[in-house]
Amino acid sequence: MNGAEIIYSLQKRKNNCMQDFWILIVVILLAVTASLLGTFLMLRKMTMLTDAISHSILPGIVIAYLFSGKKDNFLVLLLASLFGLITAIFTAWIEKRIKNRTDAATGISFTFLFAVGIILVTLFGEQADLDADCVLFGEMLYIPFETLLIGTWEVPRSLPTTTLIFLLVVFFIVIAYRKLQIISFDEVFAISIGISVAIWHYLLIALVSVLTVASFEVLGSVLVIALFVFPPATAFLLTKELKKIIYVGVAISIFSVILGYYFSVWQGGSSAASIVLVQGVFLAGALLYKKAMHQT
Secondary structure, three states, X not given: OXXXXXXXXXXXXXXXXXXXXXHXXXXXXXXXXXXXXXXXXXXXXXXXXXXXXXXXXXXXXXXHHHHHOOOOOHHHHHHHHHXXXXXXXXXXXXXXXXXXXXXXXXXXXXXXXXXXHHHHHHHHOOOOOOOHHHHHHOOHHHHHHOEEEEOOEEEEOHHHHHHHHHHHHHHHHHHHHHHHHHXXXXXXXXXXXOOOHHHHHHHHHXXXXXXXXXXXXXXXXXXXXXXXXXXXXXXXXXXXXXXXXXXXHHHHHHHHHHHHHHHHHHHOOOHHHHHHHHHHHHHHHHHHHHHHHHHO
């Protein structure tokens, strides 16, 4: 191998390392943010609402694309997130009329809005440069190739939005931690001491909606559900203390992204699916550990 070939080989390896770095940074930020929100959703027995939101944002995404003609603008984030909030409100409205049937209310709301979204994709997908696979499954490998300049730095287009949402969620949890803790464990007590449960509930749902919209291109609206559910559920098997659940969930999110991504590189499959597979392995390990601890 001559000098030019060595330089080319080193440059190619450097580029591959930078691509991996940006993919991991963006996806880790999304996964950690989802785990933080997912902890409180799980404690409030609302995790399946993320399933509803992840499907029902589709009409908002398509409509925003039709108006703007772009994927990376504030209108897409705003309108699709609004549909997520509409889902939560619609679900609550149906639940009041079908007593003690939260699962039915959730199923009705998200299947109806998802059906509307699928019809819009079928009719206007070409105009909006959008297809069902893009929305449902995403593709994180495109992250380093869609870039923008910040000063002299070329960074992935999704990085600023992802970072902003992460910081917003961290700020929200730090500010509202005590209230969220009380609401999650005893909603009746929270109401009795004057905490506005509805306000904090819809703020939480709004952040879930925003994060889901930000994640759909990278992970897809289906697989993003796992990021909300698996890490906090696994952490809950290992500890019952809220702060530890949050920390363990964050750790699981980070390790599952790293291991899942490199597993997908090794075996050539879907990166998002590989991350979820690793999260499933962590959950299975936690179940086995808990069973072993009960037997001792």
